[in-house]
Amino acid sequence: MDTKKQEHNPVLLNEAIAGLAIKPEGRYLDGTFGRGGHSRAILDKLSAQGRLLAIDKDPAAIAKAEQDFINDERFLLRQGSFTMFREKVTELGWMGQVDGILLDLGVSSPQLDNPERGFSFLHDGPLDMRMDPEQGISAADWLMTAKEQEIIQVLKEYGEERFAKRITRAIVQAREESPLQTTRQLATIISAANPKHEKGKDPATRSFQAIRIFINQELEDVKTCLSQVIDILKPGGRLVVISFHSLEDRIIKRFIREQVKGDDFPLDLPITHAQLNPKMKAIGKAVRASKEELNINPRARSAVMRVAERLQ
DSSP, rough: OOOHHHHHOOHHHHHHHHHHHHHTTEEEEEEOOSHHHHHHHHHHHOOOOOEEEESSSSHHHHHHHHHHHTTTTTEEEESGGGGHHHHHHHHHHHHTTTEEEEEOOOOOOOHHHHHOOOOTSSSOOSSOOOOOSSSSSOOHHHHHHSSSSHHHHHHHHHHHHHHHHHHHHHHHHHHHSSSSOBBBHHHHHHHHHHHHHHHEEEEEEEHHHHHHHHHHHHHHHHHHHHHHHHHEEEEEEEEEEOOOOHHHHHHHHHHHHHHHHOOOOOTTTTTTTTTGGGOOOESSSSSOOOOHHHHHOGGGGGGGEEEEEEEO
8 A cells, every 4th residue: 555645644733732732741631643643742742750641443543553652651542432531531540630632533644545444435445434443333334224314414414415315315226226335336326416516525525524423423422522621631731622524613612612601690690700610711713724734734624723721
């Protein structure tokens, strides 16, 4: 396989490291190890006393982490979802003592470029799409058994696909004739059913994205993880989240806004902002990739980074 295709450029790397405001002796969580770009940059800032816990669902990512960081005593590794943060942090005795949490919610380049994973419509391979191929149902199995209305709902809700009904009807008709097994099969069906192709965008983009998000329960996982961060972070601890989808960013933006606002009191109640007991403060505005980064890594074009800090 082409090694160049397997390279992964961490998105907004410098901005994320700056957002974490890393303390050399701090404790940090990388909830999406991927291929280790962000983890490596965090470790570069840590002293011998600092610690980093990295988590990833993908067995290939875990293997990469074990290979690259096996001799680094500062690096701790667990396979699983970042929804398991509370459990893993409690095991380490870090609850309320973490200095920073990083979530990079994108699919890594090796995942997209490996046809066997079934994430991309650009490469023909098994229609899988699972972050952990050993857990849950594959995209192929779901598409073969799901009710028509369920597929429509997924394409509409997670892909914001305006031709969801037409595409779903085409999928249902195709699966009655032969099993849906490959990414190229699905991409061809979607393309033929899509009456209006957007300039510069493959007609399968929204549907593939929607199915991937659904199969991996990505939005639900983000919500579950965010519900844990206040308890995990220490006062002054930072949350840095990089998202690649408007629905993800909406969840993160709403969460930060609610934590900044604090407790919900009647609007006419004469109390100060401090009395509202805000849990976090937003750090700066949403950050997007620079033109320089986009020239090197076009996949960064949809990335949005938000940073918040737990208050005392």
